Amino acid sequence: MSTISKLFPELDRHALRHLLRNNQRVESGDPVFADPLECLLEIGVITTREHTYVRCAYPDDYDYQERHDLACEGVVEIDPAEDEYYCPVSGDPIGDIERKTRFVEYEITLSPDGIERYLDQALGCLEAVDAVEKVGPAAFQVQVKERPLLSVVVADYAGVRRRSAGLFFAEPTLYVIASPINDPLKTVLDELQYMQMAEILSSSASVVQERLRVAAIPIPGRTSLLETEARFDAMIVRYGKRAWQFFEQQFVPALMLHATQNPALVQGYLETLKRLSGTIFGEYYVPIGGAGLPDLRMIDKFELMNRVFGGKATGDAKCYPSSTLSYHDVVTVNYQLDADPTGAETALIFVSGDDVASTAWNAVMQLKQQHGAWKVIILTKYLLLELISALEATHLLEM
Numbered sequence: 001m002s003t004i005s006k007l008f009p010e011l012d013r014h015a016l017r018h019l020l021r022n023n024q025r026v027e028s029g030d031p032v033f034a035d036p037l038e039c040l041l042e043i044g045v046i047t048t049r050e051h052t053y054v055r056c057a058y059p060d061d062y063d064y065q066e067r068h069d070l071a072c073e074g075v076v077e078i079d080p081a082e083d084e085y086y087c088p089v090s091g092d093p094i095g096d097i098e099r100k101t102r103f104v105e106y107e108i109t110l111s112p113d114g115i116e117r118y119l120d121q122a123l124g125c126l127e128a129v130d131a132v133e134k135v136g137p138a139a140f141q142v143q144v145k146e147r148p149l150l151s152v153v154v155a156d157y158a159g160v161r162r163r164s165a166g167l168f169f170a171e172p173t174l175y176v177i178a179s180p181i182n183d184p185l186k187t188v189l190d191e192l193q194y195m196q197m198a199e200i201l202s203s204s205a206s207v208v209q210e211r212l213r214v215a216a217i218p219i220p221g222r223t224s225l226l227e228t229e230a231r232f233d234a235m236i237v238r239y240g241k242r243a244w245q246f247f248e249q250q251f252v253p254a255l256m257l258h259a260t261q262n263p264a265l266v267q268g269y270l271e272t273l274k275r276l277s278g279t280i281f282g283e284y285y286v287p288i289g290g291a292g293l294p295d296l297r298m299i300d301k302f303e304l305m306n307r308v309f310g311g312k313a314t315g316d317a318k319c320y321p322s323s324t325l326s327y328h329d330v331v332t333v334n335y336q337l338d339a340d341p342t343g344a345e346t347a348l349i350f351v352s353g354d355d356v357a358s359t360a361w362n363a364v365m366q367l368k369q370q371h372g373a374w375k376v377i378i379l380t381k382y383l384l385l386e387l388i389s390a391l392e393a394t395h396l397l398e399m
């Protein structure tokens with residue numbers, strides 16, 4: 001088999017939509033799912049865990065006639081550490097489990113790394129694609145022939161910048177939706193702006209290629225993220241050693257004043273976020289764990305921004321162009337908030353970079369939990385740029 005037919009196996013879409021789900025279980029040898037399952041394992045986009053079980057009452061079993069309830073649908077998973085088994089449905093003891101008929105099920109887990117590797121290879125072998133470059137977790141820059149650079153982003157796994165930019169900025173983006181449970185509503189995302197993994201794996205290479213070509217067109221009427229970011233960076237550089245004071249004492253107050261003077265734009269932005277809320281495009285994850293496996297917490301953008309514009313907030317701008325926002329910074333801001341003579345309920349920390357320590361995220365999430373609402377809010381560089389664009393405040397970058 002050639003590489004291209006291996007990478008574009010044109011499997012049954014219905015079966016794929018069933019299989020591309022975490023914790024989904026499939027019986028071994030199932031005539032509908034066996035082939036697509038094997039193919040997904042081979043290209044590495046999923047992993048499976050095997051479960052072996054027996055049925056409480058199964059006609060072929062030696063003990064069938066002795067079961068209390070012949071219609072019992074209880075199943076018992078075989079666990080090497082266990083020597084006594086009871087049916088979880090009827091509570092009946094299971095006798096000699098070794099002699100009963102065994103069934104095997106595969107439990108599916110989507111592999112974010114495997115999906116990344118697959119896309120890297122699959123997009124790279126398309127005729128219309130000149131180059132594929134990985135630019136971050138679950139994100140690629142794809143050079144389609146005679147087109148501007150296209151971001152291809154696995155929405156299920158990408159960070160806030162890649163996950164949101166295609167909805168708020170002009171840069172062409174094609175979202176890949178790994179699992180059908182995350183399918184966006186038509187009101188959230190234009191159909192031409194996303195492809196499900198189930199669609200990619202059930203389509204021919206030429207169909208996928210055409211979708212890339214169609215998506216690789218800048219979105220009219222929007223500002224460019226890269227241009228906005230370059231202007232922001234240049235502004236910070238312009239102030240040199242005074243950048244910190246400028247950002248805190250001039251830029252952020254000017255942005256907040258602009259928001260107060262343009263309530264309709266704020267309202268429009270919040271309405272967009274409200275529509276996205278509850279979908280993967282309305283949330284992002286921040287790491288709160290220390291060493292070892294990262295522990296992630298979800299932030300709902302609508303809830304966050306609603307507090308930024310709705311609460312009695314005090315702005316505390318921090319400018320960290322090159323260092324990391326620390327736990328200590330969050331604690332200091334929280335002390336200042338508690339002592340605030342105006343009775344402000346929320347402190348905003350604007351960060352001119354995207355670097356935030358996981359201990360700092362942990363501190364703000366704990367404060368939120370204790371107060372039942374956001375108390376200290378961290379707005380990182382990307383969110384600041386999104387705000388500047390959504391509130392049509394790019395002229396402030398010339399300050």
Ligand SMILES: [Zn+2]
Pocket residue numbers: 056057072073074087088089090091092
């Ligand atoms: Zn039973």
